[in-house]
Amino acid sequence: MTAPFSLPDGFRYLPGHFDRPAQAALIEAVIAATRTAPFWRPAMPRTGQPLSVMMTNFGPLGWVTDKAKGYRYESHHPQTGQAWPQMPLALLQLWQDFADYPAAPEACLVNWYAPDSRMGMHIDWDEAATDAAVLSVSLGDKARFRIGGPQRGGKTGSIVVSSGDVVVLGGAARRCYHGVDRIYPGTSTLLPPAAFPGGGRINLTLRRVNLP
Numbered sequence: 001m002t003a004p005f006s007l008p009d010g011f012r013y014l015p016g017h018f019d020r021p022a023q024a025a026l027i028e029a030v031i032a033a034t035r036t037a038p039f040w041r042p043a044m045p046r047t048g049q050p051l052s053v054m055m056t057n058f059g060p061l062g063w064v065t066d067k068a069k070g071y072r073y074e075s076h077h078p079q080t081g082q083a084w085p086q087m088p089l090a091l092l093q094l095w096q097d098f099a100d101y102p103a104a105p106e107a108c109l110v111n112w113y114a115p116d117s118r119m120g121m122h123i124d125w126d127e128a129a130t131d132a133a134v135l136s137v138s139l140g141d142k143a144r145f146r147i148g149g150p151q152r153g154g155k156t157g158s159i160v161v162s163s164g165d166v167v168v169l170g171g172a173a174r175r176c177y178h179g180v181d182r183i184y185p186g187t188s189t190l191l192p193p194a195a196f197p198g199g200g201r202i203n204l205t206l207r208r209v210n211l212p
């Protein structure tokens, strides 16, 4: 018999942390941000294969990737050349409340998952501040979030995350593989179709990039 998967230390799940009005305010902030920082589809390093999700960012830094230069943080949008929009106060507050870190977050990656989008198992490695948690906010359709251990291919477990839920990847969990297996289309009415054709899910991840 194999042992059941046990969640890594530093993994926290806060279901329903943001109520519906707070979720709607965050989505409005994403929509406002896309006026100067439109969603774009980044490409994998070397192969140039497009990612399954569309992305944009809030904050002084944004996570980007392309064929030539690979994964990194940049202060400007790769297509418009404009600085990323400011992080919403509600996200700075979330960081204050749950990051347990003596400096502000520098980046908030915004992922837009279409109903058929996924995110392969990975560890977020591009931050020098490896001691800072990553805080993740789910908005829109439900998704199956998978978490494993520090080694690729190890045991994993999954939870279904819903709109308004927050996941904290701190401590050991910060260095654990995680990904999104699937989206459950049509399980939320939060995303306005005019701004998000086809619907789907928005995920926000708050990160400290540089050591304070």
Ligand SMILES: O=C(O)CCC(=O)C(=O)O
Pocket: 109, 111, 119, 124, 136, 145, 178, 179, 180, 203, 205
């Ligand atoms: O969408 C999610 O819940 C996870 C996103 C993620 O792991 C990432 O952006 O690095």
Ligand SMILES: [Fe+2]
Pocket: 122, 123, 124, 178
């Ligand atoms: Fe991640």
